[in-house]
Amino acid sequence: MVAGHTRPRKLLVFINPYGGRGKASRIYYSEISFLFQLAGIETDVIETTRANHARDYILEADLQTYDGVVCVGGDGMFSELLHGLVKRTQSDSGVCEDKENAMLTPCSLRIGIIPAGSTDCVCFATVGINDPVTSALHIIIGDTQPMDVCASYNDGQLMKYSVSLIGYGFFGDVLRESENLRWVGPIRYDLAGIKMVFSNQSYRGTVEYLEAYESNSSPRDNTRCRTGCLVCSESSERLREAAEECQADCQSDTWKKVTGSFLAINITGMSSACPKSQDGLSPTAHLADGTADLILVQESSTMQFLRHLNRHTNRKDQFALPNVEVHRIRAMRFTPEEFDEEEAIRRQKRFFGCPCGRTSETSIWNCDGEILNCAELSVRVHHQLIQLFARGIEDTSRS
Numbered sequence: 001m002v003a004g005h006t007r008p009r010k011l012l013v014f015i016n017p018y019g020g021r022g023k024a025s026r027i028y029y030s031e032i033s034f035l036f037q038l039a040g041i042e043t044d045v046i047e048t049t050r051a052n053h054a055r056d057y058i059l060e061a062d063l064q065t066y067d068g069v070v071c072v073g074g075d076g077m078f079s080e081l082l083h084g085l086v087k088r089t090q091s092d093s094g095v096c097e098d099k100e101n102a103m104l105t106p107c108s109l110r111i112g113i114i115p116a117g118s119t120d121c122v123c124f125a126t127v128g129i130n131d132p133v134t135s136a137l138h139i140i141i142g143d144t145q146p147m148d149v150c151a152s153y154n155d156g157q158l159m160k161y162s163v164s165l166i167g168y169g170f171f172g173d174v175l176r177e178s179e180n181l182r183w184v185g186p187i188r189y190d191l192a193g194i195k196m197v198f199s200n201q202s203y204r205g206t207v208e209y210l211e212a213y214e215s216n217s218s219p220r221d222n223t224r225c226r227t228g229c230l231v232c233s234e235s236s237e238r239l240r241e242a243a244e245e246c247q248a249d250c251q252s253d254t255w256k257k258v259t260g261s262f263l264a265i266n267i268t269g270m271s272s273a274c275p276k277s278q279d280g281l282s283p284t285a286h287l288a289d290g291t292a293d294l295i296l297v298q299e300s301s302t303m304q305f306l307r308h309l310n311r312h313t314n315r316k317d318q319f320a321l322p323n324v325e326v327h328r329i330r331a332m333r334f335t336p337e338e339f340d341e342e343e344a345i346r347r348q349k350r351f352f353g354c355p356c357g358r359t360s361e362t363s364i365w366n367c368d369g370e371i372l373n374c375a376e377l378s379v380r381v382h383h384q385l386i387q388l389f390a391r392g393i394e395d396t397s398r399s
């Protein structure tokens, strides 16, 4: 996508020794380090000793001699590198991250992911496979995949950066519930999921969104973001033209509004494909076109919601259901609605007529697997803010 990117000569590597239940160090030293050596790549390797060690190191270190930073671990470690690099780049260039309308400065250092965690969704969605050697080879030959980043804000403050799912309602509740079930191990996500499907909890509120600029893609078309994706590579020019036109023609952007009772509000900056759901939450979402897909699932029966969820695994169209809508967006804001006592009683009675449904007024946000303990949220997509050592998923249907 970005032609002429050079091979890295020096890398800063972080290994989470506890990643993937302890397999990250073994993977790096037995399968990867000698490949870097063979390719003549110099490395500085740091085994992390605590959560946020990698993020904090990147914020302080002299990074001038490196061509990239690499994590050996899962999505949690990738998130540390993402936050460290984006924050560091903004502070170096004097940009205030808390300003929602700030034009963030793109990061010049590339990020490599050697998948060695229990969840490696970012690697899967950008390489097409979770295989440490494949990822190492992408790093060695200097493949470059730009990537959009979503920034979430609450009450005038930056909350988090993310590249895949930001979910309220179902996915927020599943994460909150799974934290209570930590003691049962990785199966906690499945157990929490089953519990939350049957609790059939929906949350009232208003979603406002800014649609993507006119483009040649839509969340309901049949295209896929694949290696050399034209939608992504042509997006810079398109975004510039659209911004200029808008400045000339309109005073302010026009926000669209949906008020309702939502089982799930999901924003995904990429398809969020993973081994369990090969097409992901939004199969046609793009990695680097400056947009995210907003999926709204309105209140419906448990069976109807199960149908929607099930379609993520069987390749049927998960959006072709009466209570589901999807939009390609640049920004979104959500305002929860407080409910009165009558509504609380109605909720208690809804679950098969018995008072076992949950009655909490608001859900929380699940931001790439981390809890954001707030209901009100604004999200903005930042076009190609980071670059990965990857080349996107290759289109095997053409060969």
Ligand SMILES: Nc1ncnc2c1ncn2[C@@H]1O[C@H](COP(=O)(O)OP(=O)(O)OP(=O)(O)O)[C@@H](O)[C@H]1O
Pocket (backbone or CB within 6 Å): 015, 016, 017, 018, 019, 020, 021, 047, 048, 049, 050, 051, 052, 053, 072, 073, 074, 075, 076, 077, 078, 080, 116, 117, 118, 119, 120
């Ligand atoms: N040395 C350390 N001790 C404790 N936590 C760490 C350490 N290094 C990194 N972490 C944290 O561990 C979390 C999980 O790491 P990672 O994503 O690599 O592994 P994982 O096996 O996929 O984990 P999980 O499935 O629990 O997210 C990260 O959020 C990271 O901040």
